[in-house]
Amino acid sequence: MSPRLSLALDAGLSLSEPLTVIGATPDHDLSALPQTAEVVQPFKPFHDHFAALGFDAKPESDTDCHDAIIFLPRAKALARALIFQACARxxxxxxxxxxxxxxxxxxxxDIRKRVPVEGPIAKAHGKIFWFQADKQAFADWAAPEKQQVDGFCTAPGVFSADGIDPASALLAQALPQKLGARVADLGAGWGYLSARVLADDSVxxxxxxxxxxxxxxxxxxxxxxxxxxxxxADATTWTAPEPLDAIIMNPPFHTSRAADPxxxxxxxxxxxxxxxxxxDLWMVANRHLPYEAVLADAFLRVDEVAGDNRFKVFHASRPRR
Incomplete structure (x- = not known):
């Protein structure tokens, strides 16, 4: 279990079911919690990790619960939205x-200005604290029902939530007019590149x-x-129903703070x-990431077709078997 959560339970925190756990990752050991606990995790590999352990894993949930545990995400807007969601449930x-x-x-x-807080307990470069759920106290922290950016719907915490990602925009400019009939967007995010692709009637x-x-x-x-x-699905393990003519992608390079090429x-x-x-593969990446060798291993031809001081766009063709 999280070392801070263990300390909190020893210090008098009492949890009752139904219990919801929000935002846990495989780094969080939940073995001391009842397996009937609902684990809400929208990231597919992490969701599958907790489902395999026997928890009631869900990508999203709005069902009522008695107590809720939130493991904080990095994005401030998402963290606030999760506080509101937990208080509402x-x-x-x-x-x-x-x-x-x-x-x-x-x-x-910020929370102490709104409700009485118990704890906090500091441990391992972090803190844990708890308070009585109060929906009204955090009503202004609710995520907007329709968050619009540049004409697109986004949400707090998703990649490029505040605007079109410049790397994706660079890739969109480099795409050919005709990609092929069968196409995939790996790591499609909220759909910016896919919307560009579907402007092609031949797809x-x-x-x-x-x-x-x-x-x-x-x-x-x-x-x-x-x-x-x-x-x-996890794009690294996903299998297309039939061989594809083209794939576009702006792949992520981390699932935590540390870069993972x-x-x-x-x-x-x-x-x-x-x-x-x-x-054909059309791909954009941060210029410092070392993808050239794996591209050469996977494809017979690899060309850098566009780029700037931050990003590089590759066109790779004829995958090796």
């Missing part, structure tokens, strides 16, 4: 556990593959086209696996 305690680097001190200060089908359930929900609002198919490399290998023999 719980009629007991709301427990907040977070690292200093995730802004727990600032959030604790017969487009698979939007996204691990963040919230982002994918936004994409369903932004990409209203019968040719689009939506997949809540292996994640983007997994996207490249997935693209090579899902493309047909003459298929």
């Amino acid at each position: 719980a009629d007991g305690a709301v427990v907040v556990d977070g690292a200093k680097t995730d802004g727990v001190d600032s959030l604790l200060k 017969r089908g487009l698979h939007l593959v996204e691990a963040d359930h919230i982002a994918l929900t936004c994409a369903r609002s932004n990409v209203v086209d019968a040719r689009a198919q939506f997949h809540w 292996a994640l983007g490399q997994g996207f490249i290998q997935s693209a090579a696996r899902n493309l047909g023999r003459s298929g």
